[in-house]
Amino acid sequence: MNIWSYIAKRILLMIPTLLGVIAITFAVIQFVPGGPVEQALMELKKGQVGAGEAGGGGASEYRGRQGIDAERVKEIQALYGFDKPPLERFAQMLKGFATFDLGNSFYHHKDVWDLVKSKLPVSISLGLWTFFLTYFISLPLGIAKAVREGSRFDVASSIAVLIGYSIPGFVLGVFLLVMFGGGSFVQWFPLRGLTSDNWEQLSWFGKVTDYLWHIALPVTASVAGSFAVMTMLTKNTFLEEIRKQYVLTARAKGLNENTVLYKHVFRNALIPLVTGFPAAFIGAFFAGSLLIETLFSLDGLGLLSYESVIRRDYPVVMGTLYLFTLIGLVVKLLGDLCYVWADPRVQFESLSR
Template sequence: MARYLLKRLALMVPTLLGILLLSFAVIQFVPGGPVEQLVYQLKGRGSGGEAAGGGSSGALYQGNKGLDPERLAQIRKDYGFDQPAPQRFWLMLKRYARFDLGESYYHHQSVTSLIVSKLPVSISLGVWTFLLTYLVAVPLGVAKAVRHGSRFDAVSTLILMLGYAIPGFVLGVVLLVLFGGGSFWQLFPLRGLTSDGWAQLSMLGKVTDYLWHLVLPVTAMVAGSFATVTVLTKNSMLEEIRKQYVLTARAKGLSETRIRYRHIFRNALIPLLTGFPEAFIGAFFTGSLLIETLFSLDGLGLLSYESVIRRDYPVVLGALFLFSIIGLVTKLLSDLCYALADPRLRFEGAPA
């Protein structure tokens, strides 16, 4: 196991370098870079979004007309574009080795502090989505497997498929119209994670207000996840129920409850456990851009999208670097969870 861990950790370095190199190379050819956008803003020819529509060289040439060459050279130097691309990439790698993600072009603050400031929203959405998905979907999948073919199984499957078929953003709009004061009832707040007077509330009031704000966005996010986890749990249970060791356990006189939860459920959890770390970490950081936009939640999803539109390259590459590390570590944890769940697995190839 130790040898396998060292090998996987060593492979993470070239993988991470490859991700950064490819992303950095693609960025060099993206039109409407930060220099071009600032030139357009200084010339009063529109916002950064308008500048992003044209080609990089053409936009810069048009923006140069009437602009002081010394001022343009200073802008390039401020953004670091006075240096060749290989040198800029090397300097970026040296900063990232110290976990210095640089400074945002647009927000004028460190990328690390910017990401940290957006974490409360993404963590709130991710944690509650993850917990509700697994705490509800796994028991529901077990119940559907035990009652396979019954009316309960058919009705619950129909409801799950409807939830899976409706996109989260569309469901969010429906929830806002129904319960957010659109055309029917105003039961839940429309935006944010807390109310304006949240600081003056009691502890119980703060918790209640926070949870009340999360009802609609979390409901919109978990609707599609329920079906996937529930069906996976049910199919895993059904596959284990048909195996020979279940018949053997019944022949020995073991109770159905013990067979179901001591043997079948433990083996059926293996497919879920392999994806458990990835789902847990992903729930923190992936979030949903559309959900955050719909409910006016300023999280990492919205930050990433705005950074791409504004060509805020330090934020784009810094977030990519951080999430790539998290993704690589998560895949390693998934393999380790598989080994813990199935003792027959040996990474070194030794017999079980």
């Protein structure tokens, strides 16, 4: 099986997987109470209560207006598309997804795709910095720990890494805000947002400085936990390779330590790290960003997804789920391709089983 046949087969397998995820979520939504229709009816009832009290009609007048007219209920159902059977709504939604028409938000009254694109800059900023700093710190540190296993450096760095891993990102974020964001000590960094209000009036250098000033605390809180896992994975992977027979043979031939480490060990040890590279890259944008975005008032995709679930904004829920699932399936395919690229001994037939 060549690479193109393998890719075509995997793409065909993505279709039922994607449909299954969307169908299960759509079915669950049908039984969740407090949907947009119920919320609209609740607002109408609140309005009637206010009108009855403001009109001074007394309790008897209000009790006569407690019920919602059946025609009004049908109008609200039609407004949100709930006047159609579930299967028809599901088919209509899939038809829109096929052309990347994700519908319109019930709450924001905007196209879901435009809404997602408006939130992307925040998530991309946070995700890119988290991803690159995680790898740039973890790989050299993990290699250094493997080479110096058992030394004071290894023990001290392991303690520091485990302490960072044991502290949740949002807890560290609160600590950073209290210490350096004007909480109880000093205000060296801003409390919210990615840029200042006067960002457009700043010079090019001023814009870069202002952006880095705002992103410092959120990125620090995001990186603290993720780089610990990658560091220990790098160390253990390199240790496993260093102890293999081919390393002893290379050393016996008189090769210097750097040649053995970076020419022979590095390529083999890189395999588990490279295969997780696409998933880590995408995960930095969408995973674990909710609490950080909320804590630092960053209006990104994590906060959008959370608010859409709370507000029962079903087009946003289903639209973002569709995009995230599709991205996840593509990333899984890229991970398998990276595995073959890193280790040519692996064949596509074994990956497809």
